Amino acid sequence: MTKLIVMVAAPQINVQKAETSKLQSFSFENLPFGKYFTDHMLEADYEDGEWKNVEIKPYQPLLLDPSTAAIHYGQAIFEGIKAYKDSEGNAFIFRPHDNFKRFNISAERLKMPAVPEEIFIEGMRLLIDIDKNWIPSKEDHSLYIRPFMFSTEATLGVKPSDSYKFMIILSPSGPYYSKPMRIYVEEKYSRAAPGGIGFAKAAGNYATSLLPTAEAHKLGYDQVLWTDPFEHKYVQEIGTMNVFFIIGDKAYTPELESGTILAGVTRDSAITILKEMGYDVVEDKINIEQIIKAHKAGELREVFGTGTAATISPIKELRYEDYVMEFKVDEWTVSPELKKRLNDIRNCKVADRFGWMFKI
Ligand code: COI
Numbered sequence: 612m613t614k615l616i617v618m619v620a621a622p623q624i625n626v627q628k629a630e631t632s633k634l635q636s637f638s639f640e641n642l643p644f645g646k647y648f649t650d651h652m653l654e655a656d657y658e659d660g661e662w663k664n665v666e667i668k669p670y671q672p673l674l675l676d677p678s679t680a681a682i683h684y685g686q687a688i689f690e691g692i693k694a695y696k697d698s699e700g701n702a703f704i705f706r707p708h709d710n711f712k713r714f715n716i717s718a719e720r721l722k723m724p725a726v727p728e729e730i731f732i733e734g735m736r737l738l739i740d741i742d743k744n745w746i747p748s749k750e751d752h753s754l755y756i757r758p759f760m761f762s763t764e765a766t767l768g769v770k771p772s773d774s775y776k777f778m779i780i781l782s783p784s785g786p787y788y789s790k791p792m793r794i795y796v797e798e799k800y801s802r803a804a805p806g807g808i809g810f811a812k813a814a815g816n817y818a819t820s821l822l823p824t825a826e827a828h829k830l831g832y833d834q835v836l837w838t839d840p841f842e843h844k845y846v847q848e849i850g851t852m853n854v855f856f857i858i859g860d861k862a863y864t865p866e867l868e869s870g871t872i873l874a875g876v877t878r879d880s881a882i883t884i885l886k887e888m889g890y891d892v893v894e895d896k897i898n899i900e901q902i903i904k905a906h907k908a909g910e911l912r913e914v915f916g917t918g919t920a921a922t923i924s925p926i927k928e929l930r931y932e933d934y935v936m937e938f939k940v941d942e943w944t945v946s947p948e949l950k951k952r953l954n955d956i957r958n959c960k961v962a963d964r965f966g967w968m969f970k971i
Pocket of ligand 1: 691727920921
């Protein structure tokens with residue numbers, strides 16, 4: 612093993628490089644989302660009230676005590692970020708500081724320690740610099756970055772853990788959803804309630820979605836549109852994405868104030884670009900009846916999801932009880948233009964006019 616020490620602000624990040632790269636036998640053709648991982652990973656431990664042992668090392672399994680708290684009580688959070696490269700091979704990360712801020716908001720809600728910028732951002736920058744040859748260059752492909760933290764105390768007592776692990780792994784990935792989706796409006800299960808953890812990127816939020824999504828699949832739908840837990844009327848998110856409706860010359864998306872919705876970085880980017888395209892963006896409570904009324908009046912033009920993994924994903928069918936709304940996605944103009952403008956920035960084809968691209 613080659614060992615070197617790279618000094619960044621504080622704390623120090625130790626680097627242990629893999630002797631051989633898996634890249635030599637890796638194919639970038641038909642890349643699925645999140646299945647393959649690069650040569651290295653970052654790992655850091657929180658013990659005795661401080662972050663230590665910050666290390667970039669060859670990608671490898673973890674050895675955990677069976678009583679590790681996260682496995683039992685779910686004190687676990689994560690982020691999703693993407694890296695791209697320009698035509699000269701320079702690597703960029705899309706808005707990592709926004710994900711860094713959201714990560715520590717999630718950490719606070721789950722009673723976990725904050726991760727310092729020197730580890731989250733500098734560690735990510737260094738890790739990607741080492742594995743930059745893994746960044747795909749094909750359309751709709753990227754290097755998906757997965758920072759995550761979980762409690763590591765070996766105890767069955769229900770309490771905040773006294774130790775944690777923070778890690779970053781990297782996955783060269785293709786599109787998350789490859790075709791327009793069929794969605795139904797969920798009226799039985801709930802994803803989030805005010806006062807809960809809907810705004811946090813907590814592992815448990817994704818666990819609760821699995822049974823409702825499996826039931827949606829049985830009915831021939833791809834995902835559900837989550838609604839409020841009291842009346843099942845106010846829309847929240849679609850699957851793992853934020854949701855947008857284009858009605859007339861306005862774009863509508865649910866407001867974040869009730870704390871039930873993830874403050875998506877792609878959601879925020881979409882709002883910025885839609886405004887640049889001349890649309891009024893309304894962030895408000897959205898009643899499903901309002902969507903149906905717009906559909907009946909012929910004013911509901913487009914429905915799409917936004918997310919880091921999913922980017923901008925069109926919805927071709929939306930069903931509420933017995934009312935089915937079908938869309939001719941091929942004829943849409945707004946979300947394709949939004950997606951193009953976003954991708955052009957991320958693939959460095961146009962100037963980074965919003966300061967979103969963080970150069971490695
Ligand atoms: C992301 O967009 O990064 C997500 O949160 C989706 C992920 C759970 C696959």
